[in-house]
Amino acid sequence: MSENEGFTLWFTGLSGSGKTTITNLLVRDLLGRGSQLEVLDGDVVRENLSKGLGFSKEDRDTNIRRIAFVANLLSRNGVPVITAAISPYREIRDEARQMMDGRFVEIYVKASVEVCEERDVKGLYAKARAGEIKEFTGVSDPYEEPLNPEIIVETERQTPEESARQILDFLEAEGFLPKR
Ligand SMILES: Nc1ncnc2c1ncn2[C@@H]1O[C@H](COP(=O)(O)OP(=O)(O)O)[C@@H](O)[C@H]1O
Numbered sequence: 001m002s003e004n005e006g007f008t009l010w011f012t013g014l015s016g017s018g019k020t021t022i023t024n025l026l027v028r029d030l031l032g033r034g035s036q037l038e039v040l041d042g043d044v045v046r047e048n049l050s051k052g053l054g055f056s057k058e059d060r061d062t063n064i065r066r067i068a069f070v071a072n073l074l075s076r077n078g079v080p081v082i083t084a085a086i087s088p089y090r091e092i093r094d095e096a097r098q099m100m101d102g103r104f105v106e107i108y109v110k111a112s113v114e115v116c117e118e119r120d121v122k123g124l125y126a127k128a129r130a131g132e133i134k135e136f137t138g139v140s141d142p143y144e145e146p147l148n149p150e151i152i153v154e155t156e157r158q159t160p161e162e163s164a165r166q167i168l169d170f171l172e173a174e175g176f177l178p179k180r
């Protein structure tokens, strides 16, 4: 893979698994290397590109297809992209993979529902358990684990810094980033 080619780091994982935290660390590192970069964070996309969409399967799929569409436009023009949305459905993630064949890096940000619920960064699990949020991934809505992701970061056993390092090491080893 040429060093000038874009790539898409496609994070998938439960709410609270660590997608945004690791993204922020990678942003700091990649920008520090002088790389171009664009981030499509699920929460931000839902306030803009996907404003008005809900959490039915259909709306979730539409949301993820939009993210994939934009990630494809950017990455095919040499701009590295990080997407950080739950993206719970395997089939739609695989669609994104096919679209971005060869520059798609799926990263499973792994943490159990129990641990994410303990972290409850945004208080959403408590609301979901109380029935205040319907269709909450991992509680009352499905999450389909990746079967063959390029990278699994074990966030119950790693620090965010270790997870970020693991991803950067992969990108260097695969030639997506120049070695430092
Ligand atoms: N290895 C790790 N990687 C990422 N986050 C971690 C890790 N270990 C613990 N955490 C904690 O888990 C939480 C993840 O929250 P966040 O990044 O907002 O999740 P998401 O964006 O997936 O919903 C943070 O409080 C973070 O400090």
Ligand SMILES: [Mg+2]
Residues within 6 Å of the ligand: 019, 020, 021, 041, 042, 043, 084
């Ligand atoms: Mg997040």
